[in-house]
Amino acid sequence: MTICALSYDLASQRLSSTSGVDLQIGPFVFNLRLHCPDLARLLYELWRDYPLAEGAAVRDFHIQATSNPAPGRWLRRDVRFFVDGRTPFPLLPAHHHLPMLEWGLNWCIAQRSHHLLMLHAAVVERNGRAIILPAWPGHGKSTLCAALIHSGWRLLCDEFGLVRPEDGALLPLPRLIPLKNESIEVIRSFAPSAHIGPSFYGTRKGTIAHVRPPTESVERMHETARPGWFVFPRWVAGSPLRLEPMLKSEAFLMVATNAFNYEVLGQTSFELVGRMVDACDCYSLVYSDLDQAIKALDELTRAADD
Incomplete structure (x- = not known):
């Protein structure tokens, strides 16, 4: 089953839940949690064909993206990328959410795939x-x-x-x-x-x-x-x-x-x-x-x- 086999409402609900969504992308399983509605909407469109990896024994990466008000700047929101609970990058403006996620996935793969x-x-x-x-x-x-x-x-x-x-x-x-x-x-x-x-x-x-x-x-x-x-x-x-x-x-x-x-x-x-x-x-x-x-x-x- 692919992520687009879910309704958008269900996919969005699962992406924002504490368990997130497991997706198979090539040889890797990504557990994805999003607290960024605009990004969830875009991923539902652009990642639509990736299969759900429900019941996966191993998750290679636990990814989270969150959008929050910028400190001291109430009219601006920032996005932050986490892998396994840690953030390797500084904040970016919230409207750069997809580039940050894609750069973050590149970083994860480059750092942790030395068996290849x-x-x-x-x-x-x-x-x-x-x-x-x-x-x-x-x-x-x-x-x-x-x-x-x-x-x-x-x-x-x-x-x-x-x-x-x-x-x-x-x-x-x-x-x-x-x-x-x-x-x-x-x-x-x-x-x-x-x-x-x-x-x-x-x-x-x-x-x-x-x-x-x-x-x-x-x-x-x-x-x-x-x-x-x-x-x-x-x-x-x-x-x-x-x-x-x-x-x-x-x-x-x-x-x-x-x-x-x-x-x-x-x-x-x-x-x-x-x-x-x-x-x-x-x-x-x-x-x-x-x-x-x-x-x-x-x-x-x-x-x-x-």
Whole structure:
């Protein structure tokens, strides 16, 4: 049963109760408690496809978000994020509730998932093989990922490439894709069918809006994928498309430096990244036009399937 199978009133009541709601998101179970009605309304819309994890033996994270009047400022409300009863972040204005929650979930995963190799990468899949898109902030990773999942690819994740060390499988974590600033209208124009939530202005990353994962990606979030390609994207305004093979030694260094916990896992991550790079074709991608970029990636991956 998914959260949207409940009526909104029942879902809201359970989210604000002392026991909260258990949700399965990829390999993790989140216990969620909200005392922030605007956020509950938005999650009911954007998280609608996540299944309830009722009766889960283990909850990976206990999350709470509360909205209260700002101290000494009666006309303003603040929102606070808690994990396991502690708050790792300062207060934010209440109207930044969803960005805070999504950043908070990223923090939880990055801090406590060292049984997996965590790459800072978007991952999309088709026919069982995945394109891994490691990139630094501002290189157009999320924009390209949102375009790909509305062009026939399945979303595994936009932020975390989760790799299981024992077999190198990529684990899906299909969450909201945060678009920033100009990218919001780019995706609205490119993919009119994309479900994009409201824009949040004046955050520490500028204006943010979130793309809801396609329902199929959430329904298939227990299906792993195997790495097929590493593609390192970079958006450059006005640039002609360049999709060029990379030396595997260079790709290894770029994958390692785009991992959240490479040093933590030590030899395990060294060997795992080496096996992945050896097994994958590696490319750099410079683009300014999404249609051209997606056509090039489609041709690249289909040629490998022929």
